[in-house]
Amino acid sequence: MTRWLDGRPTATVPGDDRGLTLGDGHFTTMLVQQGGVVLWQRHQTRLAEANDRLGFAQQDWHQLEAEIQQASQGVELGCLRLTLTRGSAGRGYQGQWPAIPRRLLALSPFPSHYRQWQQQGIDAEVAELTLATGGPLVGLKTLGRLEQVLIKQEAASRNVDELLVCDGHGHLVEASAGNLFLVFADGTVVTPSLSECGIAGVMRAEVMALLAQSGLKVVERRVRVEELTDVAEAFVTNALMGVMPLRHIGEKRLNRQLADLLLESHQLWR
Known part of the structure; x- marks a missing residue:
């Protein structure tokens, strides 16, 4: 370094x-x-x-x-x-x-493993730890990242690639180090609202802009963790990995059509 x-x-x-x-x-x-x-x-x-x-x-x-x-x-x-x-x-x-x-x-x-992860997809589960809500630092990527450190520790202890994190009210917020996009069975694309906690990443904004240019609106709203049963596809985004398809959430197998479209058409970042 x-x-x-x-x-x-x-x-x-x-x-x-x-x-x-x-x-x-x-x-x-x-x-x-x-x-x-x-x-x-x-x-x-x-x-x-x-x-x-x-x-x-x-x-x-x-x-x-x-x-x-x-x-x-x-x-x-x-x-x-x-x-x-x-x-x-x-x-x-x-x-x-x-x-x-x-x-x-x-x-x-x-990170050399990101390319392999993109090709194969990664497995995710819902974290037991939750994110605190409210306060003057909401949305800021400050130096105090202990919540994320503990979430990564939990992922390692559970031997899972990624964890999806909720707030204390049972709403999905983000992944351990990236934003979350969900494609529901009816084709609706949703990303969780970040009004109470979480970080709006630069790649989240880029993906939303690219999809809007393609005529596909992304809905920002609160997402109950129970809604994962209706999800057909999901992917995580951040500035380094670009778009990372999720292969499973728990035992649920997911497809990866929209993620592959973004990776192939917009090179984010295959």
């Missing part, structure tokens, strides 16, 4: 950085393909919204884009994570508002 701190190559982050000590920051993970970041404008929009809501100053986007371009140069396929923190400070919660964000870029290899 290669790292840059505020545009300079480095292997370390200051120990008093508020991102480390308090989780005071946010991040996005980007797909690098043929020397450039895929869907950068969608990533930038989400970063700017998080800056506003967390009291970060809007950084020099031209400078940041130049740093991202430098980090991506010559990379055929990889993952680039951008982390923005409130920077260094003494102990305690009090910080600077608005803060000039500290920028940490980290380049790592693309």
Whole structure:
């Protein structure tokens, strides 16, 4: 893994950085393909919204884009994570508002198993853990991701590829690290509402836009977990995996027509 701190190559982050000590920051993970970041404008929009809501100053986007371009140069396929923190400070919660964000870029290899997963499909079950709802951080990809860490731990303990996660009221929200799309037996395409919890990923927005261009509307609504019995197809999306078809949810076998259409027609990202 290669790292840059505020545009300079480095292997370390200051120990008093508020991102480390308090989780005071946010991040996005980007797909690098043929020397450039895929869907950068969608990533930038989400970063700017998080800056506003967390009291970060809007950084020099031209400078940041130049740093991202430098980090991506010559990379055929990889993952680039951008982390923005409130920077260094003494102990305690009090910080600077608005803060000039500290920028940490980290380049790592693309997960090699994603391609095999796309070809074969993956198996999913419903998580026992649930997501908290409400609060001022709803929809923000902040540095505190302990819910997702515990969900991944549960998936490993159950030996399943993916878990679908509900809120405390029994509504489906998302997968462990991506958004969820469901195709019901009547052909309706639904993605769970994220008004109470969950993260609206850049690939979720891209898929919804592509389907709308094809004349297929995606319905955003609350989905009861019991409705999974009526689902004919399902897939998970995020910026790295693109579209990931689900082969099973529990014992239920699923088809993959719409997922394959997206993968083949729009190369997301076979």
